[in-house]
């Protein structure tokens with residue numbers, strides 16, 4: 087499917103050597119990770135608050151137990167596996183053609199696929215730190231702790247290294263992402279409708295040759311793209327051949 091578009095994409099990738107991939111929730115949904123913002127009926131039956139309310143800094147501070155109930159249940163999908171998009175991007179990096187992945191996802195699947203240079207704009211469920219002593223905890227420890235995740239050493243509350251609503255993005259991560267995009271000769275944007283700011287503004291730093299949009303639904307922001315493919319990102323990237 088989409089043979090003509092995939093051939094065009096292949097040609098652009100073959101011609102490029104500093105590709106950056108910018109990915110959104112659609113990259114993860116193909117690994118069966120639900121977008122927590124798209125609350126379904128089931129969600130409304132079991133929680134009193136909206137996802138945006140729950141995943142905020144103030145909610146974490148004041149309703150820590152309710153936060154963890156939602157977070158562990160809806161956002162920590164630890165059995166998810168990388169899909170063909172993650173795997174192809176890792177392969178492109180290993181071949182020296184792709185310099186960075188910039189992602190809005192927090193599931194760690196790019197690293198699980200083998201990618202090394204990943205800028206996680208919204209943090210990662212894989213990293214968790216005690217708010218009192220700074221001790222590191224992995225995702226399993228948090229997921230399987232009873233109620234509020236607490237530090238084994240000092241009893242302090244553990245906070246996921248995930249950017250919550252009301253919190254700013256990490257400066258070093260932003261700078262790394264902006265630099266990679268600014269130096270790229272090709273930018274592939276996938277699985278996002280580019281509506282989540284400030285991340286969507288990152289695209290403006292791109293000065294390279296090919297800008298490609300791959301998304302199941304149309305992107306809501308007007309971007310001058312060299313190529314637009316309205317298809318699932320895994321299906322498209324899965325067909326790309328890496329030399």
Ligand SMILES: [Zn+2]
Nearest residue numbers: 216219237240
């Ligand atoms: Zn501690």
